[in-house]
Ligand code: SF4
């Protein structure tokens with residue numbers, strides 16, 4: 001689904017407002033599968049990260065579907081506050 005993304009892929013250590021608690025994350029991939037914008041991809045250790053950050057809709061689907069409560073949204077960019 002990369003053709004849906006408006007910006008290029010970002011490195012795993014790029015800034016994003018999604019925080020994944022790696023002690024909780026079991027790498028199940030549900031958040032990656034459920035993100036409606038295909039923002040999330042697996043990093044080198046199998047944990048999700050925002051590869052296409054600029055396409056995030058802040059819908060919080062990833063937060064709600066995580067069975068381990070491993071995802072939190074950090075402070076959102078000023079434009080949508
Ligand atoms: S907030 Fe929504 S669009 Fe953004 S990464 Fe999570 S599921 Fe995807």
Ligand code: SF4
Nearest residue numbers: 025026028029031066
């Ligand atoms: S849904 Fe939660 S536990 Fe599963 S890969 Fe995503 S962050 Fe990790």
